[in-house]
Amino acid sequence: MSRYEEMFLRLHQRAEGAFGGFLMLGDPDVATSAALLDALVEGGADMMEVGIAFSDPVADGPVIQAAAERALGAGVRVDDCFGLIAQFRAKHPAVPVGILTYANLLAARGRERFMTDAAAAGADSILVADVPSLEAEPYAAAARAAGLDYVMIAAPNTPEPVIRRIAELSSGYTYCVARAGVTGTRDRLALDHDQLFGLLREAGAPPPVLGFGISTPDQVGEALASGAAGVIAGSALVRLGADADGLRELVLAMKAATALPGSQEEQHGRFA
Amino acid sequence: MKHDGRFGRYGGCYVPEILVPALEQLEAAFLEAEEDPQFGAELQELLATYAGRPTPLTRCRNLAAGTPARIYLKREDLLHGGAHKTNQVLAQGLLAKRMGKRRLIAETGAGQHGVATALAGALFGLETEIYMGADDVERQQLNVFRMELMGARVIPVTGGGRTLKDAVNEALRDWTASFPETHYLLGTAAGPHPFPTMVRQFQRVIGREARAQTLEVEGRLPDSVVACVGGGSNAIGMFSDFVPDEDVALIGVEAAGKGLNGHEHGATILRGSHGILHGTETLVLQDSDGQVADSWSISAGLDYPAVGPEHAHLKETGRASYVGVEDGDALAAFQALAQTEGIIPAFESAHALAHALELAEAATEETVIVVNLSGRGDKDMAQAVKLLKGAEA
Numbered sequence A: 001m002s003r004y005e006e007m008f009l010r011l012h013q014r015a016e017g018a019f020g021g022f023l024m025l026g027d028p029d030v031a032t033s034a035a036l037l038d039a040l041v042e043g044g045a046d047m048m049e050v051g052i053a054f055s056d057p058v059a060d061g062p063v064i065q066a067a068a069e070r071a072l073g074a075g076v077r078v079d080d081c082f083g084l085i086a087q088f089r090a091k092h093p094a095v096p097v098g099i100l101t102y103a104n105l106l107a108a109r110g111r112e113r114f115m116t117d118a119a120a121a122g123a124d125s126i127l128v129a130d131v132p133s134l135e136a137e138p139y140a141a142a143a144r145a146a147g148l149d150y151v152m153i154a155a156p157n158t159p160e161p162v163i164r165r166i167a168e169l170s171s172g173y174t175y176c177v178a179r180a181g182v183t184g185t186r187d188r189l190a191l192d193h194d195q196l197f198g199l200l201r202e203a204g205a206p207p208p209v210l211g212f213g214i215s216t217p218d219q220v221g222e223a224l225a226s227g228a229a230g231v232i233a234g235s236a237l238v239r240l241g242a243d244a245d246g247l248r249e250l251v252l253a254m255k256a257a258t259a260l261p262g263s264q265e266e267q268h269g270r271f272a
Numbered sequence B: 001m002k003h004d005g006r007f008g009r010y011g012g013c014y015v016p017e018i019l020v021p022a023l024e025q026l027e028a029a030f031l032e033a034e035e036d037p038q039f040g041a042e043l044q045e046l047l048a049t050y051a052g053r054p055t056p057l058t059r060c061r062n063l064a065a066g067t068p069a070r071i072y073l074k075r076e077d078l079l080h081g082g083a084h085k086t087n088q089v090l091a092q093g094l095l096a097k098r099m100g101k102r103r104l105i106a107e108t109g110a111g112q113h114g115v116a117t118a119l120a121g122a123l124f125g126l127e128t129e130i131y132m133g134a135d136d137v138e139r140q141q142l143n144v145f146r147m148e149l150m151g152a153r154v155i156p157v158t159g160g161g162r163t164l165k166d167a168v169n170e171a172l173r174d175w176t177a178s179f180p181e182t183h184y185l186l187g188t189a190a191g192p193h194p195f196p197t198m199v200r201q202f203q204r205v206i207g208r209e210a211r212a213q214t215l216e217v218e219g220r221l222p223d224s225v226v227a228c229v230g231g232g233s234n235a236i237g238m239f240s241d242f243v244p245d246e247d248v249a250l251i252g253v254e255a256a257g258k259g260l261n262g263h264e265h266g267a268t269i270l271r272g273s274h275g276i277l278h279g280t281e282t283l284v285l286q287d288s289d290g291q292v293a294d295s296w297s298i299s300a301g302l303d304y305p306a307v308g309p310e311h312a313h314l315k316e317t318g319r320a321s322y323v324g325v326e327d328g329d330a331l332a333a334f335q336a337l338a339q340t341e342g343i344i345p346a347f348e349s350a351h352a353l354a355h356a357l358e359l360a361e362a363a364t365e366e367t368v369i370v371v372n373l374s375g376r377g378d379k380d381m382a383q384a385v386k387l388l389k390g391a392e393a
């Protein structure tokens, strides 16, 4: 069983949704970044999404762009990021770690080698933000060959044929975005996901985890109530900067909101 | 998508999944428009009566005197707006209307494409917002004013390196959330499919005219066709109709800036490596991790760290060749054309001209060279004063 499968099973038994935290590796520097990753786990994060910074992050809003600039400004290299993942893996053997990055970093290192190095460091999955389903096949194949889950993005405007591609090519979980646009916090979530979750479930896609815009415990509860198997908070965590205590507290509050009310439990169970 | 947008192993469509529907809609609208005689007629009328097509092919009377070469200039500098950019902003503007969009966005470096998009926005009655690196906004106040005069709003981009590539990033981000009512009028033959194909089709009128005009005056095809390469739109527009003419040498000229051996240049094809930037698989100036480097050129239009994927392919197949021209040589050609022919070229176009001059000087027998004079130099006056007067003082 993969770490994601184990996690979803464990959470299902506890009637909880998954809480994932996103941080940019090496932001603001390698040592601080390692401490912040630990703080997420201490706050109760079930899974980690970690960014490997790219100079031209077109899928990211201002908060995560700034994080990437800080990491690159500190001289953080891809090798340092794999080092951080390895360090994290040694300390937290059961917490799944997903890499979120951009295609050019894979092109530069060689797609296969990037995947192999990521797996060797202890990563569980990879999501390449600028590789849509149209271009995904060789990426998914390389991930599979390296033993990584390949995660893909689904949005409320994603058409059915793409949902079927996602079901076919991806594993681990499905990264669902709350609405069109780039990463960033939102005052309100657009919660018309029932249909998307329904389509994903019918197609047999991996469990839907809702990201992009999750910033408060209330939103966590709403997202899970709408049928998500988990949530990922990104910008809301990243904008706290190097404040490990603040981070731990916010994660604690958001994680507390992942307890599922009885009626949702069954729905959630179908993904587990 | 109907097509994969590949040129050999280059091209493709590397954008976040949520943007794919926008590109699918654009591809469908473009393919439909290509088949629609009404679209063709409307574009044709605009190109003729608004933009001033066909542009002349001018034989240089003095520039290459004393060499066995005849140099012809394809006069895109005479097009309304002052550069070849007008060809494709009119076409994309029409497409935007056709798709029912009410807003245009675009990226711009020094402002040339921003000005062209502003012109299209005014003409077609579309709200227009131009992303421009904050540093470029500072440096190019006059172009900012020209855009504003035509009703566009200029949005300074403060992220990243605050230049052209960051403006592209920001336009893509905007489009990710705004595409239902907004068309992204990308300025060159780069970016995700269908842009490289679409922009080529809208620019190939340059080469179609130049080919016919050369046949008419020379009674034969040229020996060489030369164009500068930034993102690649004027060059691909010039090359496309000549591609099947295997005896015609196609030469793209990149900005060698302060020298190809350093880092201050824009020579993506000569010095870049395989990568993926702004939605397309192509050659990119980057470090070994894949972080994109800053490019450099005296001419803002050639200052871009990637290149249209079809050029990467033409280079790989050997059908076109690519050379670099340094800042100083471009500036010398800029002056030479002004002094010998009374034509002030854009700094970008001066790169192509400098290489044509090199070919002319090296020629040992009669040769016909066609240069794409992609734009006029008015926009470069302030910088030229600084470079030329400053150097004399």
Ligand SMILES: Cc1ncc(COP(=O)(O)O)c(C=O)c1O
Pocket (backbone or CB within 6 Å): B083, B084, B112, B113, B187, B188, B189, B228, B229, B230, B231, B232, B233, B234, B235, B300, B301, B302, B346, B348, B349, B374, B375, B376
């Ligand atoms: C006059 C002129 N020529 C050439 C270029 C380079 O662009 P491309 O390579 O797309 O033709 C520009 C870009 O701004 C330009 O203004």
